[in-house]
Amino acid sequence: MPTSPAVPDGFIQALIDALGPASVCVGDAIEARHQSDWSGAPAVRPLALLRPADTQGVAATLRLCHAHRVPVVPQGGLTGLAGGAMPQADAVALSLERMNSLEAADPAAATLTLQAGATLQAAQEAAAAAGFQLGVDLGARGSCQIGGNLATNAGGNGVLQFGMMREQVLGLEVVLADGTVLDMMRPMIKNNTGYDLKHWFVGSEGTLGIITRAILRLHPAKRARMSTLVALPDYAAAIRLLRLLQSTFPGALAAFELIWEDFFTTSLQWSQTASPFGQTYPFAVLADVTGNDEGTLAESLQTVLAQAMDQGLVLDAVLAHTQSQASALWRIREASAEFPVQMDPINFDISLPIEAIGEFAETCIEALSQRWPGHKSLRFGHLGDGNLHLTTDARSLGDAAEAEQASHELQALVYELLARQGGSISAEHGIGLHKKPYLHLSRSPAELAVMRAIKQALDPMNLLNPGKVFDL
Ligand SMILES: Cc1cc2nc3c(=O)[nH]c(=O)nc-3n(C[C@H](O)[C@H](O)[C@H](O)COP(=O)(O)OP(=O)(O)OC[C@H]3O[C@@H](n4cnc5c(N)ncnc54)[C@H](O)[C@@H]3O)c2cc1C
Incomplete structure (x- = not known):
């Protein structure tokens, strides 16, 4: 089996011993779909692709990665638009795709217990079969996973009625960087017993722990x-x-x-x-x-x-x-969903007070038209949530040789306009890799310092999704 020279001695064999050969892929055996995500960043082949079947497999993986100091990039359905699941050549990619069991729908408690690798659509269907509905829905439902939805605190079409993914979660199971299993699988709505740790992991984009199971709230289905x-x-x-x-x-x-x-x-x-x-x-x-x-x-x-x-x-x-x-x-x-097919998209996922969005969207288009006459930009939004999506086709900004420079200039221009209004550079897609340079426009130095302190406490060796969201 070919391995990269950067792989620590005995590491791959130890993974195979722990997880079984079917759960460990290296070299050409790593499928192309695990080498990039929907954000369109150039493909990178990870050190290995690991596909554990259960929580104990994830814990064993993280213990080994911890012992060998190998970074880990968690991967869900790879539909993220911020590059959060983009692999690194010196890190293993940890896919949750085999952990897709819909464990139990409980009509009395109105909850659904499932493994994090279940797709959103499968969870929606399980909820419907039990006479309920899930609170979250989005276009990538057939591919995105509940773990990815939680790790990005996904929003989508139902936020107006039921809130974002954070509002759907009652219980969570997470594996920490050193392999510790943090069991927070409690279905109670009320539980004020110190810090509510599960919320640290919701929206953390794989930087604090691997989400392995969840208990989600269900809502009565409307006929x-x-x-x-x-x-x-x-x-x-x-x-x-x-x-x-x-x-x-x-x-x-x-x-x-x-x-x-x-x-x-x-x-x-x-x-x-x-x-x-x-x-x-x-x-x-x-x-x-x-x-x-x-x-x-x-x-x-x-x-x-x-x-x-x-x-x-x-x-x-x-x-x-x-x-x-x-x-x-x-x-x-x-x-x-056609953006990546029809365009070379530069996506903005912005939130602002609702009354400011109309004027902001016009100001942006005027500023873009002044700088790049003929640019192609498209706008839609989850208006009730104050969330505007603006997408510009990089190909409409000039010739290919200057595309990268133009893309940076465009983002700086839009985010500067946004910062003046006190808006957020990411309403629902997360920061990942692509929005990292602009995070300081939406978060204060004090907020960033607390985020770094939490990361330091949970992952002192910076092994979980390093370089995503912020640099240490
Ligand atoms: C057509 C289309 C429509 C979309 N519409 C919306 C929308 O309306 N609203 C919205 O919010 N988003 C939307 N998205 C973006 C995307 O679907 C969401 O961000 C989704 O939640 C990502 O889930 P995923 O399983 O694909 O995660 P991935 O892309 O695989 O990963 C996303 C991030 O989560 C981390 N991660 C994944 N699984 C785990 C886990 N089990 N434990 C810890 N970390 C993990 C990854 O490391 C990465 O940082 C859309 C995307 C597409 C392609």
Whole structure:
């Protein structure tokens, strides 16, 4: 079996002895998909790819890595957009993909217990089979894993109703850098017994521990869900419509996705479909409301949209009456999955107070147009969460030789504008590798010092995902 010269003596054999040969890959046996993630960074082959089958396998792996001083890069479904799961040549990649057991859904407690390598979609299906729903949903659901969702504190489409991934977790099992298994698998909602340690690991992007199992909260499933696509004249109308729908459907507005005209037109071009409105408008909102009776829901939605039209708030609206119509509307918004295929994307995942987003998005486009006339930038956002996604095609910034320089300049420009408004450089995707140079724009020196102290306490040898989020 070929091994890299950097591998410590006996290390690979010790891993094989501990995990079995099927769980240890080196050299050409490491599949290409484990050598990069969705963020588009150039591929790197790790020292070895490890695929343990259970918590004890993860603990044995970390004990060995600790003993041999070998860094570890945790990998979930590799759909992260910040480069957090990007392997390093001097580190092993630790994939959770074999740890995908959906252990138990407990209807009485309204919880789902599962291994961290289960995909979000599998967890959603298990929740549905038990008569419940999970609080988090996002476009990468078929590939991303619960462990990755927790490690990035993922958001997505359901945040408005149920909060981010942090709000879904009741219990967690984590393996620390030295192989210690930290069992926090307690299903209680109330538990004020000192520091709530599990929250240190949520959003830590694999730098503090490996998440191996979780107990997630389940929410009662609604029997009916209706999607509507609404055309709007301006940003102010979007905020007014959000508040109108929230007050009409208290606690039942499940999604409110704002789509700027640039994104809308491009999405239709890529899918070669016609606008459901027959034309385009400055803004469109894709909203989902939930309830228990489809007829009542449709009637209420039609009434409130008719009122909004009378007030000039809404210019046009399309209501999905079947699941396939709803999916067709959602396909417009989920064209973001095509970014890496259709563009060389530079992604911004920004959050700001909701009232500031419209003007900020315009200011950004004006500043970009001044510097790079003809740039291609697309905007959409989870508006209810104050989260704007702006994506620029690096190829529209000039010739390939200058692409990297232009990308840095673009990020500096956008993040400087954002810092002036006190916004966050990452609403939901995390910092990983790509946003590390800008973290100081969203976190104070005192906050960064506390983060480093926590990292130092849990991983003094800096073996877990080193170089991600911040440098020590
Ligand atoms: C089409 C598409 C749509 C998306 N939409 C959204 C969205 O709406 N909202 C959103 O928040 N994100 C979105 N994302 C980003 C991505 O899906 C999320 O960040 C997701 O949570 C990553 O999960 P993953 O399993 O793929 O993690 P990976 O990409 O494999 O890893 C992400 C980070 O978590 C760490 N990690 C992974 N598993 C573990 C573990 N078990 N223990 C410790 N650390 C671990 C990795 O080291 C890395 O730092 C989208 C991505 C795509 C491609």
